[in-house]
Amino acid sequence: MPLLPFLFITGFFFIYPILRVIIFSFQSNEGSFTFSNYETVFTFPYNQGLIGSIKIGLYSAVIAAIPGAIIAYFVESHASLRFKRIIAALNGVIANTGGLPLAFMFIAAIGKNGAITKILKSIGFDIYAGNFALGTFNGVLLVYLYFQIPLMVIVFSPAIGILRRELRESAASLGASTRQFWLRIAAPLLAPSFLGCLLLLFASGFSAYATANALTVGNVLLTPLQIAGLLNGNVSASQLNLGKALATMMIVVSGLAVVPYLIIQRRVARWKSV
């Protein structure tokens, strides 16, 4: 039965590790049941890390969703097949860019000695006049948009297919203006997908590690960085299983966003096939 290898491999390499994390998160150093790891999660600096991660997920999702949706709409409805494929391929690469390569690109562009920084300075606009820096919360947020916008284009593009030509034509034949078409037909049809994609983007920004790790030096409080610090032994905690409690919190928050996204996706796919 071809099911057995799948069950064995996903069970052993995926489900089992996740269950271990969750179980350990409720254990004290001696192995007895406790909530104390979670009590620590809600004290400084870990609570601030969680808030910071939720904020960066939320802000980067909201800022990236609108331009991403606009690009997805125009590419899906007006581009040629070849151009669509090129954009799709490019989005695939850029959405998966992260870590040091991404950090370096932004340092080269808008770092203190970056090319764009210099060009802007020469025309009298100094982006470093205020307190902007790439290694801060706002800097990380800006860099996250680089993969969040293409991600939005990727996940929102399939939803555009729901706006079939017949819809527009029948609306027009019933006397609807373009404005009415968008407000009364397109917006309600696209709203669930848009919301779903927003949730997925939130999860993506919330969970991202490599880029923040490359840009910051411990000055920005984010849960993935704190977990990595505990895992690498850079930060010592008296509670051995604190990292697992933080990881479990991340799974819960991420699950609260991704599960509704998956349900919405499924519903929309069903509408489209009707």
Add this chain to the structure above:
Amino acid sequence: MEVSVNTFTGKRILFFTTAIYFALIFIPLISATEYTFKTSVKGSYSWNNYRWVFEQSEFTHYVLRSFWIAGLSVIVSLLILIPLQTWLAISQSKWRSFVEVVSLFPLIIPVVAFAIGAQVAMPLFVQDSVLELPFLYAMLSLPYTYRAIDIGLSAIPIKTLYEASMISGATWPKTILRVILPNTRTAVLASSALGFALCIGEFTLTSLLHWDTFPTWINDVSQDSVLGAITLSVISLLIPIVIIALFAFLLTKGKEKNE
């Protein structure tokens, strides 16, 4: 008449939005590329950084290492998924929705949390071998590889093909190799390319489990030579862009000919 005016403005807006989009994508990339040609003398450019990178013996070592780990991970995924998904499609088994849900799990679990899990759950003999990476990578890419194969399988009349093959006396493995695979070639290729690309750039899990691959090596290089690390970053970004652009270009060319 109105429709044509609409598409005309639509095309114009398409042009402007994608122009801005391309600028935002490529400006950081071009800035980084400019950096890689810089020398210590202000305003002069050379190939020195590229020469330095290719002179490092670790360069080929880590490129090859990342390639074989990613390749193995793709093989693991295909070996598990193709027979399974073929079977699910043919038998209409009630397991189908279960497998689909499991294949989506990795989207829910942040990679950092998964890394902790792998560290506490894998037995020592697994943790001691770099061979754990292909399996863990296969889990991370599962949502994407599963979906790509699913699209390919739902596009062919799989039940008919299967019955025809069985009536002709073929065995299960033969049916998959000779009938299913050739008919889902594009989907299998897409699934492999996607999985490969994800694995080759994987950094979070790899570095948290203290393994060395090409992406983590870039991190190490950055400690000694920032320009060297920027050069490596640019190389690691340009190669997939070029490969995928070529792939997309060739694929549409083939399609147009068929039509």
